[in-house]
Amino acid sequence: MSFTKIAGTGSYVPERVFTNDDLKQFVDTSDEWIYTRTGIKERHMSTGEDTLDLAYKASLNAIESSGIDKSDIDLIVVATVTPDFAFPGVSQLLQAKLGIEGVTAFDINAACSGFLYALQIADKMIKSGGFHNALIVGAETLTRLTDWRDRNTCVLFGDGAGAMVITESKENNIADIITGAQGDEDMLLYCKNPDLKDPEVNAISPQDHIHMKGAEVFKFATRIMPKTVQDLLERNDLTVEDLDCVVAHQANQRIIDKSARDLGIDMDKMFMNIGKYGNTSAASVPIAIDEAIRTNFLKKGDKFITVAFGGGLTWGGALITL
Numbered sequence: 411m412s413f414t415k416i417a418g419t420g421s422y423v424p425e426r427v428f429t430n431d432d433l434k435q436f437v438d439t440s441d442e443w444i445y446t447r448t449g450i451k452e453r454h455m456s457t458g459e460d461t462l463d464l465a466y467k468a469s470l471n472a473i474e475s476s477g478i479d480k481s482d483i484d485l486i487v488v489a490t491v492t493p494d495f496a497f498p499g500v501s502q503l504l505q506a507k508l509g510i511e512g513v514t515a516f517d518i519n520a521a522c523s524g525f526l527y528a529l530q531i532a533d534k535m536i537k538s539g540g541f542h543n544a545l546i547v548g549a550e551t552l553t554r555l556t557d558w559r560d561r562n563t564c565v566l567f568g569d570g571a572g573a574m575v576i577t578e579s580k581e582n583n584i585a586d587i588i589t590g591a592q593g594d595e596d597m598l599l600y601c602k603n604p605d606l607k608d609p610e611v612n613a614i615s616p617q618d619h620i621h622m623k624g625a626e627v628f629k630f631a632t633r634i635m636p637k638t639v640q641d642l643l644e645r646n647d648l649t650v651e652d653l654d655c656v657v658a659h660q661a662n663q664r665i666i667d668k669s670a671r672d673l674g675i676d677m678d679k680m681f682m683n684i685g686k687y688g689n690t691s692a693a694s695v696p697i698a699i700d701e702a703i704r705t706n707f708l709k710k711g712d713k714f715i716t717v718a719f720g721g722g723l724t725w726g727g728a729l730i731t732l
Contacts, residue, residue, distance in 0.1 A: 414533050414576050415583035416732060417478055417543070419700040420471025422464055423454040423570040423687060430565070437561040444565045445685075449663025453568025453688035455553050460494045462503050464571035465549035468696070469508060472573035478543055480508055483575070485544040486515040487532050489524025489692035491601070491721070492551045493517060500549060514541070521599070522659050523589065523718045524548055524692030525572070526726025530587040532576055547573040548692035555601050557619035566661075567620070568688035572696025581731075586646055588638055589726040598623045598630065599721040631665045631719045636672040638717050638727035646729055650675050652713060657702055659718035660684035660694045681707050691720070708732055 429452045430441035444450055456464065465488060473480050488501040499517035520527040525548035532544035549571035558564050576584065594600065599622045604615030635658060643649060650673055658666050663684055670680050681702045690697060695718050702708040710732055717727040 412537050412539055413579045413582040414536050415579035415581065416730065417575040417577040418472050418474070418476025419572070419574050419696065419703055420468045420473070420475055421570065421572040421697040421700040422467035422471065423697070424456040424459055424464070426455045426457050427452050428455040433565060436558045437564060439561045439565060447664070448566060449682070449684050450565065450688045451685045454570055456551050456569040461490055461492050461549045461551045462494055462500050462507065464551065464569065465500055465504050465547045465573070466507050468549065468571035468573040469504060469545055469547055472545065472575050476575035476577070478575055478577065480510055483510055483543045483545050484513045485532055485535060485541045486510070486513060487528040487544065488517045488547045488549060489520065489528040490517060490549050491519055491521055491524070491691055492554055504547070520591070520720060520724045520726070521722050522661060522689070522691045522694060522720030523722070523724035523726040524720065525695045526587065526716070526718050526728060527589050527724070529574070529576070529728055530589050530726065533584050533587060536576065536578060543575060543577045545573060545575055547571060548694070548696045550691040550693045552620070552689070552691055555617070555620050560619070562624055563620050563622050566689045568690050570687055570690040570693045570697055572693050572700055574696055574699070583731045584728065585731065586642055586729040587726070588641055589724070591722050591724045594721065594723045596626070597621070598626045598723065628662070628665060630723055631661065632668045632672070634719050634725045635665070635669040635717050638725055639673055639715050642715055642727050642729045653679065653715060654712035655679045655681055655702070655708060655714045657681045657695065657698050657708070657714060657716040659720070660687065660698055661689045661719070694718070703732070
């Protein structure tokens with residue numbers, strides 16, 4: 411049986427930094443109000459780069475880190491809720507921009523859990539024996555969907571991309587992955603597509619913004635993230651003491667704090683970078699993993715869990731040895 415491992419990681423964020431003080435131009439808020447509720451101090455905002463551009467630059471970094479020739483990549487999966495086009499997908503445009511011809515490439519949408527879904531798909535496709543080296547990417551330009559007058563949501567989101575190359579391995583480094591969903595019938599977190607068209611009117615529909623019922627999303631997140639971590643541990647006969655760290659989706663510091671308390675994990679084991687980037691949705695987990703590796707928070711041989719929740723409602727987690 412073929413196993414899998416992380417061969418390389420990379421990330422990229424736009425140059426423009428948008429601070430909490432900058433937000434005061436548009437909405438009644440303050441640095442203190444935002445930071446105490448979210449842990450966010452700033453976020454990066456794209457002013458001329460599309461989702462494809464962010465994905466491309468993160469991918470170049472991941473491919474270089476992996477030491478694998480790009481011609482050996484035979485699968486590309488991009489997780490995003492902010493593609494530049496309804497079609498073609500970011501993945502196919504990325505494939506062309508990287509100069510990788512004739513391989514399987516597709517996008518998926520599982521909101522902030524998207525990268526974990528992409529990881530599971532690529533992991534299983536490699537373990538099936540049908541593929542050998544996968545490039546998986548989480549890339550978002552969430553600020554294009556942000557309502558800059560809604561202080562409950564506009565303070566949260568940023569733009570960025572993270573990428574990972576996973577490959578065949580003799581050891582089962584990517585040991586276990588869990589994903590799940592429960593249909594969000596109550597519309598706790600959503601963004602509408604343009605309306606259906608009446609051919610007699612043929613009106614141009616405006617793009618909707620992100621809507622969120624924050625208190626309910628908080629309850630969901632603080633329930634599902636600890637449960638996913640605990641499920642991974644129990645399925646693999648491990649305890650929290652066996653983990654070197656946890657890399658959680660960077661959505662809100664209070665969610666991460668409560669999840670850590672409920673699991674009995676010391677915050678020193680919880681990687682945090684939300685203060686610099688905010689919530690970058692599907693890009694959050696791969697950016698965090700890449701930064702954890704680059705800063706030696708995660709080291710070769712470390713056993714860690716990465717976990718996320720997202721709109722849908724969705725969730726995912728993975729048990730990995732670096």
